[in-house]
Amino acid sequence: MGFLMNEVKKGSLVKIHYAGRLEDGSSFDSTQGKKPLEFKVGGGQVFPAFEKELIGLKEGDKKSFTLKPEDAYGFSREELIVEVLRRNLPQDLSPHVGQQIEIKQKKTGKITQAEIIRLSENSVTINANHPLADKTLHFDVEIVSIQ
Template identity: 45%
Template sequence: MSEVKKGDKVKVHYTGKLNDGSVFDSSVNREPLEFEVGAGMMIAGFDNAVNGMKVGDKKVAEIPAAEAYGEKNDDMVVSVPKAQLPPDLNPEIGQQLSMQQPNGQAIPVVVTKVETETIEIDANHPLAGKDLIFDIELVEIS
């Protein structure tokens, strides 16, 4: 039986959890996740975890933040004057917004603080700075 290696296309079922056991994503009750190993489609730790697996194998992969979505970057937390926001926007802590970069690309941000004249937004990935745990089952290699 063959083992997964770089360049293989694979299908996996997975459940992603935080250290407290809370589930942030899962393919259970959905189609398995399909990706090419080593192509940069997945976070590094997940990509590495499937290497060497065989169809039917199950494993638990503990992925440190550095191999997941990276550490939280304080430079990605910025204060924005409310005057620059759309007039009909009533920002609340935890609200997700979309911010347009100078190149036109939209990036998701989360409101982390609301003050009288400004709001603070965080453009870090929601899982940045967090160690992740994935239950992985290899379904197919092609």
């Protein structure tokens, strides 16, 4: 009787180690030195295109793959770049370009991360697009376990 290796499929609970790099080779995320990422395939925790790359892999398998922007964080949306009058900012904020801030959406009350991208005398321009929008992402993945 042969030993059946478990394969990644929809509904599998997987643990993976991964390293994510941009096209210039710089790292944007990694589980190296940390606990593996655990998620249910098809559970919506990672990009569907990322999951698709794992289907059929077995414990111990390693794979490298690339996700285009449309399969990852998407493309920048112009409506997420807004100019805010300085008088509408918190009094204790000393804004500078590159600063990460949290903004509260009026309609939903949801907190979103944004980056200050421009300053003028009377206003601040913020970008609430995901920092990895417009980016092609490269991944090196190792399957640690499958349940």
